[in-house]
Amino acid sequence: MARDTWRSDLGGLADPARFREPLDITGQDTAGLLRLLRSMWQIRVVEEQVAALVVAGLAKTPCHLGIGQEAVAVGVCAELRNTDRVFGGHRSHSQFLALGGSPFGLLAEILGRVEGVSHGMGGSMHLYGASVGFHGSVPLVGATIPIAVGAALAAQMDGADSIAVAFFGDGACEEGVFHESLNLAVVYNLPILFVCENNLFASHLDIQFRQPSDRVARYADAHRVRNRTVDGNDVLTVQGAAKELIDAARAGQGPGLLEAVTYRFRGHVGPNEDIDVGVNRRMEDVESWKRRCPIRRLSEALLAGKAVTEAELKRLQTDVHAEVAEAVSKAKAGQYPPTAALLDLVYAND
């Protein structure tokens, strides 16, 4: 395949050598920034624990880690309310946690315990947390995009100002349902935010080998859907763009699409980096992207601006580690679902 002429349309957003500097936090409230930082830390530490559980052979459910992509979920979810309805895909630990879902419930689910968020019936890929606004995730990429459209239709019929959100990856944009969904959302003027975490890979394959352009928002242009393409490793930029699109959707101005360009430090599934499968994925790329780490960039900004001290940041980390460690040990002590669940949960009515 001749890919020599292929070039990025993302204006440098896909280049790990750029956007490495600390975030610009001028005028931002420190408490708010620390909430964002804590949320990203929590996701990072929970997912590192998940990786450890997989390595230890305790978690068998396919775990798709989003380590490195935390800023997307945290930035978007900071602008959402409990009454909004969020749907995800196979890589959705981050969205669940960013909305305020419990680390214990997530870890118990990953360990197949009945105390888990899907009562031990879902595992890593089928998460549920309606009380925080997370209404379900599934591994068939693209499948929750039209479901979120339906949730937006319901919100419109309800006459409420809540919105629906669909999180998905760049791979899902290659499926027809994405186009059908953008079309429905725009012709019905629905309150929905499509969030594409463009991490430049669909399972093992680089976007260069899958699409003529790496800019996913071009599909939104074609459907006349309001859109923004941003650095997905800058939590503040993500939040700002999300706010703009969410406000418009809430105000009845129709759907929006947010493309957040990012990169996963681990592989498609499991704890490893997947260096062996990606034609274009090399360890030096991963190392380079780690220098664009969303957590480091916010931490450094806080330190540089003297908003917090090293000791305060350390304390935050220690707190998060303690919280997650406790959740892990509590989850390990959980029970498996009763055997009756196999048949009892098939139908609601009997």
Next chain:
Amino acid sequence: MTRPVGYGEAIREAFVYLLDRYPRVFAIGQGLWSPWYVGNTMTDLDKQFGKNRIIDTPVSELACTGAAVGASLCGYRPIVIHPRMDFMVLAADQVINQAAKWRHMLGGQVSPAVTIRAIINRGGEQGAQHSQALHSWFAHVPGLRVVMPASVQDARDLLISSVLCDDPVMYIDDRWLYDREAVLPPIVERPLAAEGPKVVREGSDLTLVGAGHSTYLCEQAAELLAAGGVSAEVVDVRVLSPLDAQQIIRSVGKTGRLFAVDGGWRTAGWSAEILAAVTEAVDPAKLRSRPVRIALADAPAPTSKALESIYYPTAATIVDAVRATLGRQEAHVKASA
């Protein structure tokens, strides 16, 4: 009040009943504002209930079905309509992987109470992609309820039961039944989970089992057989999944002979399931003849009228199959005498 109504009109009555009483019911699908898509089943419903509740959509089988699933997760009772079941194959992910699975895989915390109305529309030289009856596929999937009304009353009442059910339901109606007429009693809401196969005609010599249009053929065949002195019992399956086969098993236990009639293909089809359910349960000593399947040949629907006439079973096909079996038995009795 005593005016007979057609099967198609009965479906429309169900829509009116549901849309009138249940503000969270809405219909979505292609061609809902056009009579030539859905026959007389939805005539002027958009004018009566508004285009916001009767939504005619872009050509998007998959996304529209997904949107209906999504709305159902948010407390609505959508009815997504596929005017030809063939095109619903494009929506298979949302039906099979999503609607049917969400409850189980999310620990029983959600119930996609969506009704997927699939219309069988075949014959008339429409060919292989306008003629399919795919109920066997969908009946294979746990978590989905599959309903096929044969009678005018069921066309109305099972649609109401389907929409009020908390589970995802595929309701399959057949254009070949739209002209059936009956005088209907007032509507009584019944839980779908309590509905199942029903004996629609008593008989003693053999059992004919059908669903949807096949039941109608069985009833016609039973009439013809009665004229020849053969008493056929007809069981209408009505709810294909989850299947409660007890009524069928009881009937075959009584008559000793089973003929399963199916408007779908023979291989891995619904008629095979009926044979399996019965032969697993009925004492072989009670079977007076080998069970018989009368189904479509394993070929795509032809376009040519000449081939269509041999492709689709009729009442006469059923009568012939029954006579062949009974004839063989008589010959066997004579030979051994």
